[in-house]
Amino acid sequence: TKRSWRERLSGNAFARGLSSLFVRHPKLDDDLLDELETTLITADVGVEASSELVEGLRKRMHKREFADAPALLAALRQALVALLKPVEQPLDVRGKQPYVVLVVGINGAGKTTTIGKLARRWRDEKRAVMLAAGDTFRAAAVEQLKTWGERNQVPVISQGQDADAASVIFDALQAARSRGTDVLIADTAGRLHTQGGLMDELGKIARVLKKIDDAAPHEVLMVIDGTTGQNAVNQVRQFRQIVGVTGLVVTKLDGTAKGGVVFALAREFGLPIRYVGLGETATDLRVFEAEAFVDGLLP
Numbered sequence: 001t002k003r004s005w006r007e008r009l010s011g012n013a014f015a016r017g018l019s020s021l022f023v024r025h026p027k028l029d030d031d032l033l034d035e036l037e038t039t040l041i042t043a044d045v046g047v048e049a050s051s052e053l054v055e056g057l058r059k060r061m062h063k064r065e066f067a068d069a070p071a072l073l074a075a076l077r078q079a080l081v082a083l084l085k086p087v088e089q090p091l092d093v094r095g096k097q098p099y100v101v102l103v104v105g106i107n108g109a110g111k112t113t114t115i116g117k118l119a120r121r122w123r124d125e126k127r128a129v130m131l132a133a134g135d136t137f138r139a140a141a142v143e144q145l146k147t148w149g150e151r152n153q154v155p156v157i158s159q160g161q162d163a164d165a166a167s168v169i170f171d172a173l174q175a176a177r178s179r180g181t182d183v184l185i186a187d188t189a190g191r192l193h194t195q196g197g198l199m200d201e202l203g204k205i206a207r208v209l210k211k212i213d214d215a216a217p218h219e220v221l222m223v224i225d226g227t228t229g230q231n232a233v234n235q236v237r238q239f240r241q242i243v244g245v246t247g248l249v250v251t252k253l254d255g256t257a258k259g260g261v262v263f264a265l266a267r268e269f270g271l272p273i274r275y276v277g278l279g280e281t282a283t284d285l286r287v288f289e290a291e292a293f294v295d296g297l298l299p
């Protein structure tokens with residue numbers, strides 16, 4: 001699977017930027033480090049994280065810890081893994097029945113697709129999964145979820161368009177309890193232009209869930225589009241003011257994303273990165289692994 005991470009990530013701007021840097025500039029000197037910093041910033045690592053990483057390496061270079069560019073690259077790898085290791089915390093849905101996962105994030109981030117992939121993953125692990133169509137704001141979202149449920153024999157609780165999201169999710173948790181469901185995955189609306197409305201809605205969902213299980217939701221999973229660059233950091237910041245996010249999924253890291261945003265998120269929030277999306281099919285949602293991710297990005 002290490003090779004498959006690399007195949008998916010090697011077209012990434014991060015990977016391409018670093019490869020070309022070390023080809024253009026094989027000599028170990030301060031210019032190389034300046035260019036490395038620029039490359040990291042261009043790949044969405046963020047100004048502060050890039051500067052910290054490079055200044056750490058520069059000190060070590062001046063102490064002559066590295067003999068050549070490959071030694072520097074090895075140290076960079078180590079530093080990048082160290083940055084991501086603390087957020088490598090896989091989601092464990094055992095121990096609660098049902099385990100309630102509330103999925104949040106702005107429209108287009110990949111929420112519905114991620115819910116489909118998660119349902120498939122947990123179903124394949126022989127868990128009983130149920131979906132709650134809590135994005136009642138968009139008719140298409142309810143339909144998308146239903147289609148997915150039918151195709152994979154996973155029940156979907158919905159109340160049609162304009163229903164109250166908290167009521168849908170409350171009903172779903174009751175149904176999940178009575179049917180012995182293992183994991184309930186609840187979709188939610190993702191509008192950010194009415195932040196007050198979204199805050200009220202997510203707040204109400206959390207309150208009604210607690211009426212049934214005061215530990216629910218057990219996970220608030222925020223889905224973020226990896227192609228949105230530093231904006232992803234702002235999105236997480238905004239959502240954290242609305243709801244207690246407990247884990248992240250970064251999607252679309254195949255394709256045109258600059259994988260650096262994962263480092264920026266790890267440094268800024270320290271929130272667990274549960275999964276990354278490396279493609280559109282069900283098996284393209286990977287449990288996040290710091291080493292596999294970094295090795296996929298490096299030349």
Ligand code: GDP
Nearest residue numbers: 107108109110111112113251252277278279280
């Ligand atoms: P939602 O509005 O947040 O529910 O977003 P959707 O789940 O509808 O996803 C928006 C688009 O992103 C769809 O075309 C998905 O196929 C695509 N998408 C989601 N995750 C990934 C991923 O990991 N990689 C790629 N390449 N596309 C993805």
